[in-house]
Amino acid sequence: xxxxxxxxxxxxxxxxxxxxxxxxxxxxxxxxxxxxxxxxxxxxxxxxxxxxxxxxxxxxxxxxxxxxxxxxxxxxxxxxxxxxxxxxxxxxxxxxxxxxxxxxxxxxxxxxxxxxxxxxxxxxxxxxxxxxxxxxxxxxxxxxxxxxxxxxxxxxxxxxxxxxxxxxxxxxxxxxxxxxxxxxxxxxxxxxxxxxxxxxxxxxxxxxxxxxxxxxxxxxxxxxxxxxxxxxxxxxxxxxxxxxxxxxxxxxxxxxxxxxxxxxxxxxxxxxxxxxxxxxxxxxxxxxxxxxxxxxxxxxxxxxxxxxxxxxxxxxxxxxxxxxxxxxxxxxxxxxxxxxxxxxxxxxxxxxxxxxxxxxxxxxxxxxxxxxxxxxxxxxxxxxxxxxxxxxxxxxxxxxxxxxxxxxxxxxxxxxxxxxxxxxxxxxxxxxxxxxxxxxxxxxxxxxxxxxxxxxxxxxxxxxxxxxxxxxxxxxxxxxxxxxxxxxxxxx
Ligand SMILES: Cc1cc2nc3c(=O)[nH]c(=O)nc-3n(C[C@H](O)[C@H](O)[C@H](O)COP(=O)(O)OP(=O)(O)OC[C@H]3O[C@@H](n4cnc5c(N)ncnc54)[C@H](O)[C@@H]3O)c2cc1C
Ligand code: SF4
Numbered sequence: 001x002x003x004x005x006x007x008x009x010x011x012x013x014x015x016x017x018x019x020x021x022x023x024x025x026x027x028x029x030x031x032x033x034x035x036x037x038x039x040x041x042x043x044x045x046x047x048x049x050x051x052x053x054x055x056x057x058x059x060x061x062x063x064x065x066x067x068x069x070x071x072x073x074x075x076x077x078x079x080x081x082x083x084x085x086x087x088x089x090x091x092x093x094x095x096x097x098x099x100x101x102x103x104x105x106x107x108x109x110x111x112x113x114x115x116x117x118x119x120x121x122x123x124x125x126x127x128x129x130x131x132x133x134x135x136x137x138x139x140x141x142x143x144x145x146x147x148x149x150x151x152x153x154x155x156x157x158x159x160x161x162x163x164x165x166x167x168x169x170x171x172x173x174x175x176x177x178x179x180x181x182x183x184x185x186x187x188x189x190x191x192x193x194x195x196x197x198x199x200x201x202x203x204x205x206x207x208x209x210x211x212x213x214x215x216x217x218x219x220x221x222x223x224x225x226x227x228x229x230x231x232x233x234x235x236x237x238x239x240x241x242x243x244x245x246x247x248x249x250x251x252x253x254x255x256x257x258x259x260x261x262x263x264x265x266x267x268x269x270x271x272x273x274x275x276x277x278x279x280x281x282x283x284x285x286x287x288x289x290x291x292x293x294x295x296x297x298x299x300x301x302x303x304x305x306x307x308x309x310x311x312x313x314x315x316x317x318x319x320x321x322x323x324x325x326x327x328x329x330x331x332x333x334x335x336x337x338x339x340x341x342x343x344x345x346x347x348x349x350x351x352x353x354x355x356x357x358x359x360x361x362x363x364x365x366x367x368x369x370x371x372x373x374x375x376x377x378x379x380x381x382x383x384x385x386x387x388x389x390x391x392x393x394x395x396x397x398x399x400x401x402x403x404x405x406x407x408x409x410x411x412x413x414x415x416x417x418x419x420x421x422x423x424x425x426x427x428x429x430x431x432x433x434x435x436x437x438x439x440x441x442x443x444x445x446x447x448x449x450x451x452x453x454x455x456x457x458x459x460x461x462x463x464x465x466x467x468x469x470x471x472x473x474x475x476x477x478x479x480x481x482x483x484x485x486x487x488x489x490x491x492x
Contacts, residue, residue, distance in 0.1 A: 006229045008226070010038050010202065011036075012036050012037060012234070013035040013236070014035050014037050014235055014237040017209045017241060017242050018042070019188070019203065019241075020082065020447065021448070021463040022448070022467040023188075024191075025128070025446075026239050026467040027201055027203075028195040029475075031195075032196075033477065036200070037200075039196065039203045040231075041087075041206075042083065043064075043206075045189075051179035054313070055177075055178050055314050058179045062090055063083065067080040067081075067091075071269070071362040074364065074406045074407055077364075077412060079245075079414075081416075085189035086190065086193070089189065090179065094170075094186075094291070096164045096461045097462075099121065104116055111421070111424065111428070112433065113424060115433050115434075120469075121469065123479040124468040126481060127480065128464040128468055129166075132464075133166060133186055134166050137164075137293075141292065143174075143284075143309070144284060146162070146292045146307055149339050149382065153297070153382060153385075156381065156385050158382070161293070163293060165289070165291075166191075169184045170184040170185070174285070175311065176289070177290070207225070207226045209242070211223045211253060214255075214442075214443065217439070218440070219236060220234060220236070221233045221235045222235070222238055238443050240446070240447070241467070243449070244416040244449040246358065248263050248264040252352070257420060260429060260430060265419065266452070267351055267360070268348060268417045269413035270343070270344065270345060270459075271342070273340065273394040273411050274318065275383060275391055276319060276391070276392040277336070277338070277384075277392070278388060278391075279386075283334065285315070286309065290307060291306055291307045294306045301374070303342075303374065304456060305339055306340050315330070320410065337386070341375040341379050344454045346368060346454075347368045348362075351419055369404070369406050372409055372411075376401040376404065414458075415448070417451040417454065418449065418451060421451070422450045422451075431450050435466065444470055444474070446466065
């Protein structure tokens, strides 16, 4: 390291910005492949020994803005993001889905992403799944809340199953979203960051990247703010992985990615809501894996049900009731069950900087409101089929699902995607199918922002598989286990 004026200067082959789902994976694979890597992460390094499992306290520590990020629009949507080594994987539920085949097909047709076939991505997914010990939740660990949903789905004959997760040695403590106290959840901060460090990568936390430096159409490095001053990393390759909300802001303030007019646009959120049920049986939803079971009967309509659950303080914040009804429901906490629904959205929002912070605009269009109406009605059906005595819908008192308007919904969103979308055509996307920024050499993007549409399922595995593919392509090697063109059997 050398000093020049007030700025510390580091030299590297690759500078990776952000250590979440995309950044940590790309950094580890590159470092293990022999590249000299510097990772700059804005948030801190979190120590699981200090995880208290208390929602309010942990949200303040692990989430950006305490988890209170919001969109502006109708309806406003809470959009929580993680911050620190592991990024949002630190606070996520651990659910693992591969990109559904019909989604990949649509990407090929709509965005010219010809190389992203199921077959081509298979070794990338397999490598991530192995690294993260992805496995199906057992019924015992899934807990009584999942058993309620399963009973309902079986009674109705709806397609369902236990989710696949990256949680090795999970004890079902039920607080995945507030920092796994046992480190069972294999988030990238404990699985990929240590691998990167062991392979020689330098990981700097508290490093807020302000600008990517490009000269003569080629990346030269980045400039960041760190405790005590400024930092320059000089590197011919930069991988941006600051996440769907912050990557477009960073590219914009670096004067990059604007040619297509798509930077910061095409924001898909996969908005979600949940309904509670009062059961005769004791559910004790805080025991067991909160997100362990799914119902995908209506996936083709863009509606998927997935478990959510939490301790009493979480339920008190989430119950769609007020006053005496809220107090009565909370008094019956041990008999409460809850299940979530997510809508594969066709609405699109945008993000831009206002006063240095992200301003996120997103209006739920009528087609998605209609999906919510149908989804909430079916969620009620599911819970009643499971034997619910009462169902508490996420709607104002007296509003039936079929009459719900956008402003009646109180969605949250956990899966922002698309603000630097991949499209083979420079006039339509910010990066190409290889995740390289159109028109610039040496800048790649490896996070949710490149995913060009809503997936209909949880996105972490898609982001990690794309990051794996990018790392090996930057190293000029095949992903281990990849089938080369010569080996692809010819259809006869
Ligand atoms: C509560 C919750 C539950 C979820 N559950 C699931 C689930 O079960 N399964 C699933 O597949 N997905 C889940 N997700 C979503 C999933 O975790 C994210 O889609 C994924 O982590 C996004 O990866 P990313 O690389 O785009 O960004 P992130 O993982 O958010 O990482 C971005 C990183 O970049 C850093 N950064 C930002 N700006 C800068 C800057 N200027 N300089 C340096 N660093 C910067 C951030 O601090 C952050 O650490 C969940 C999300 C939430 C909020
Ligand atoms: S249920 Fe508990 S032990 Fe299992 S992954 Fe979540 S927080 Fe960790």
